[in-house]
Amino acid sequence: MLRGVGVQYDMRLSRKRRLRGTLTGKYKDSEAKKFWALRKVDLEVRHGESLAVIGNNGAGKSTLLQTLAGIITPDEGEIEVRGRISTLLNLGAGFEDDLDAQENILLAGEYLGIPHNTIRRKLSEIINFADIGKFADMPARTYSSGMRARLGFSVATSVDPDVLLLDEVMATGDAAFAEKSRTRVLELMGRARAIVFVTHDLEAAEKFCNRAIEIDRGEIIASGSPAKVIADYRKRNSITGPSSLGKRGARIAT
Amino acid sequence: MRASSDRLTVGRPPVGPIQAFLEALASLRRRRRLIWYITISSLRGRGRDSVIGNLWWVLDPALNIAIYYILVVVIFARSEPAYPLFLFAGIMPWRWLSSAVSESTSVIRGRASIMRSVAFPTITLPASTVLSGFISFLFGLVPLAVLYVIYPERLTGWIFAIPLVAIAQIAWTIPLVIFISAVSMFFLDMQNIVNHGMRLWFYATPIIYSAEGLRKIAADHPPIDFLIKLNPFLWIIEGYRDLIYAGRPANWGALLGITLASLPVTFVLVYVFRRLSPYFVKVL
Numbered sequence: 001m002l003r004g005v006g007v008q009y010d011m012r013l014s015r016k017r018r019l020r021g022t023l024t025g026k027y028k029d030s031e032a033k034k035f036w037a038l039r040k041v042d043l044e045v046r047h048g049e050s051l052a053v054i055g056n057n058g059a060g061k062s063t064l065l066q067t068l069a070g071i072i073t074p075d076e077g078e079i080e081v082r083g084r085i086s087t088l089l090n091l092g093a094g095f096e097d098d099l100d101a102q103e104n105i106l107l108a109g110e111y112l113g114i115p116h117n118t119i120r121r122k123l124s125e126i127i128n129f130a131d132i133g134k135f136a137d138m139p140a141r142t143y144s145s146g147m148r149a150r151l152g153f154s155v156a157t158s159v160d161p162d163v164l165l166l167d168e169v170m171a172t173g174d175a176a177f178a179e180k181s182r183t184r185v186l187e188l189m190g191r192a193r194a195i196v197f198v199t200h201d202l203e204a205a206e207k208f209c210n211r212a213i214e215i216d217r218g219e220i221i222a223s224g225s226p227a228k229v230i231a232d233y234r235k236r237n238s239i240t241g242p243s244s245l246g247k248r249g250a251r252i253a254t
Numbered sequence: 255m256r257a258s259s260d261r262l263t264v265g266r267p268p269v270g271p272i273q274a275f276l277e278a279l280a281s282l283r284r285r286r287r288l289i290w291y292i293t294i295s296s297l298r299g300r301g302r303d304s305v306i307g308n309l310w311w312v313l314d315p316a317l318n319i320a321i322y323y324i325l326v327v328v329i330f331a332r333s334e335p336a337y338p339l340f341l342f343a344g345i346m347p348w349r350w351l352s353s354a355v356s357e358s359t360s361v362i363r364g365r366a367s368i369m370r371s372v373a374f375p376t377i378t379l380p381a382s383t384v385l386s387g388f389i390s391f392l393f394g395l396v397p398l399a400v401l402y403v404i405y406p407e408r409l410t411g412w413i414f415a416i417p418l419v420a421i422a423q424i425a426w427t428i429p430l431v432i433f434i435s436a437v438s439m440f441f442l443d444m445q446n447i448v449n450h451g452m453r454l455w456f457y458a459t460p461i462i463y464s465a466e467g468l469r470k471i472a473a474d475h476p477p478i479d480f481l482i483k484l485n486p487f488l489w490i491i492e493g494y495r496d497l498i499y500a501g502r503p504a505n506w507g508a509l510l511g512i513t514l515a516s517l518p519v520t521f522v523l524v525y526v527f528r529r530l531s532p533y534f535v536k537v538l
Contacts (some may be wrong), residue, residue: 066535070373073532087372094368096295103291110288111372
């Protein structure tokens with residue numbers, strides 16, 4: 001039934017035109033300031049796959065995720081995503097300081113495009129999961145950053161998405177919540193939906209994902225089983241050393 | 255269920271102006287609750303952290319009127335009869351416009367983090383700006399009751415026609431706010447330009463003085479006269495003033511005219527917004 005849905009990305013960000021899917025900053029017209037945050041990326045993620053995306057800072061991992069989420073429009077090539085996407089990129093990003101937990105959940109649900117009735121039904125479940133206690137009735141400006149992140153995580157994972165995009169969310173909150181969120185993410189993965197997981201946590205990537213790619217300077221340089229890709233990544237990094245890492249990290253801040 | 259899950263959610267082909275406009279209308283309708291929550295939040299934000307809180311909603315326009323009253327009546331010694339009421343009919347709608355326009359320079363930029371993490375129809379943000387301006391306008395109408403206690407002879411049934419003039423104002427506020435919110439994503443100078451532009455526009459519109467006076471001066475200079483008549487807010491402010499101050503029907507023909515004239519402008523600017531919106535995240 002619903003589970004049988006195939007989720008397919010088809011990205012051909014190469015060949016004809018040039019990718020301007022880049023963070024060019026304010027100086028759009030000067031050619032020197034342009035760079036390709038992603039380039040010649042061909043990627044397909046199928047139903048049931050969970051893909052780990054690894055790479056150094058500034059390699060284009062987050063841009064890849066944002067492109068998949070439809071936040072950034074590719075300047076070259078095509079992208080297709082079928083199914084409901086849930087993004088866990090920046091938890092609690094949309095919360096308004098002057099709304100309480102319930103209103104913020106409804107607001108976040110609206111941002112995500114979750115039908116109003118669905119999110120309303122899950123309200124108490126979301127608040128319970130986030131474990132924010134008596135702060136539920138207080139405006140969000142009184143929340144700690146951990147509470148915000150927990151609430152954001154609860155909303156984003158409360159409905160079953162077909163495609164789940166995660167950016168380093170395993171480290172949400174304290175140890176207890178990290179454990180809870182880990183279970184929740186595993187649950188979502190278990191329901192056979194496609195997952196794209198951007199992380200620096202190589203152990204987690206190896207454990208949770210059944211496929212991995214490595215991105216470097218906007219290009220996919222390795223793809224295959226997590227164990228192999230990660231082993232290669234480790235090896236290469238000890239060779240290239242931290243100096244090149246630092247240079248690339250300075251190039252872009254996402 | 256299957257159909258909805260199979261749907262293509264990212265990577266829809268670009269659409270032409272008409273589809274883009276219809277799509278914008280559809281997403282405004284679908285995300286009406288989003289607009290509403292953002293509006294509530296920004297309205298609440300306005301009253302918080304100040305000692306007398308929401309009283310500022312009423313006090314703000316009242317002090318505004320008091321200042322112009324002192325300037326024009328006491329210092330310049332020129333005024334219209336029942337001048338506070340005359341000022342009120344001009345300043346209240348103007349405050350709605352100017353607050354919406356000045357907020358629109360930051361409405362998208364101020365939500366950078368959500369823009370970077372969720373794909374949603376950005377047009378809801380300027381829409382909420384128009385709505386929150388409208389709601390504070392409605393609250394600002396409260397002191398009108400006080401003014402009518404002072405000038406009871408000015409109160410007529412025509413005040414119930416105020417919503418009709420408000421429609422004409424909304425029709426022009428929407429495209430302006432949408433346009434400015436999009437352009438200010440690319441030019442940080444928009445905030446300054448808008449501030450000065452609004453001040454110039456304020457004095458070019460008969461708000462603290464009467465439209466008749468302006469017409470008399472402009473009558474000898476046909477080009478200026480023509481320019482003045484192009485200003486939709488001349489007609490809108492006069493409309494409010496007819497209903498609130500003069501107690502007579504507004505110039506409905508003119509108001510209908512400017513409302514209709516806003517439609518093609520709105521159409522074009524919504525399309526411009528739609529075309530620019532994919533670049534917002536990149537320039538944030």
